[in-house]
Amino acid sequence: MSSGTILLMFVLSGAATYLTRRAFLQLPSGFFSPRLKNGMTFIPIGIFAALIFPSLFLDGGQFVFQPTFLVASVICMGLMILTKNVFASFGISLLLVVLVYVGILPFPH
């Protein structure tokens, strides 16, 4: 992407973000049905799932098995359940992957 395209993308992304924040900021709370509200709260789950799973199971358009990433993912989620601390979960799971990749921790990857 050229710098111009990237800047345009930021402006459009910023506008899209602003729209979501401003749209209902002065509306009465009963404006939408509970069903619609509930559906909207689910959207980020789908987006995150679509970001996480392909990065674990696909590489270059092929299905792959990456044991280091899978184990680190389980550890990351486990740490979130135990500590509810994003820093610790992100940092420790990423550190384990780095240690495997540089050869300090023996594990297939």
Place this chain on the structure above:
Amino acid sequence: MKESTQSQIKESVRQGLLDSLPITVSIILFGAIFGMLSMQTGLTAWESIAMSLIVYAGAAQFTTLSMISEGASMWAIVLAVFLLNSRHFLMGLSMSPYYQSFSRGKVNGLAFFLTDEQYAITLNRFRHHKSDIPYITTVSLALYLGWNGGTWIGTMAGQYVPDPESLGLGFSFTAMFLALVYYQLTSLLRIVTFFLCGATAVGLALILPSGLHLLAAGVLAFAIGYFWPGQEQQSDSDAKTAAASDTVATQSGSTSKEVESA
């Protein structure tokens, strides 16, 4: 009378700074992580800082980096940002009663700063105090400056990180998204939705152009939430769940507790 108003403003500013300080520290750290990752993605320092200044949405910015590295189109990225930020519709709706007395111009300005963290802090405050603009402005600016300052620090540090692939740093996005999605998985239905959407995304990513599997997963998740509303607690708790879920510093332990207590 004038002195009384000025002292009220000072008190609101002081309280706003105090309330936002712990989360601002978290935000600086996450901004630094974002800045480092953006350098690994190939953005320049100025492009990274420009994204934080213009978009100002943590999870959406991490998503943008991930999609840029996968070669997604500009429109796919913008659409993903919009879908990911759709939770702000609900947050805005739940904050609406506290913004009714403000002029349209002021609401237009403050809306830019309605992040998850700002929502959590201000909602907590307005449950016990009258809503006021100096307080919202102080919290908003503290968080905004923290995020952008953190991004700048990260871009400076990112220049010294060697080849990311050889270190396995490609996993950093996955780790961040896993940590971020944790707060969304508050019921069995949501967990099932997560795995179902993940499997669907993997299948579709093999056959669809880059980025579209993201849209499909978002639509599928919406449909599940729409057609099975009985499985979920609704009303105000939806917005709280959304606030506790996504962007960046809200996921630090202290903020989550604030949201839960709100």
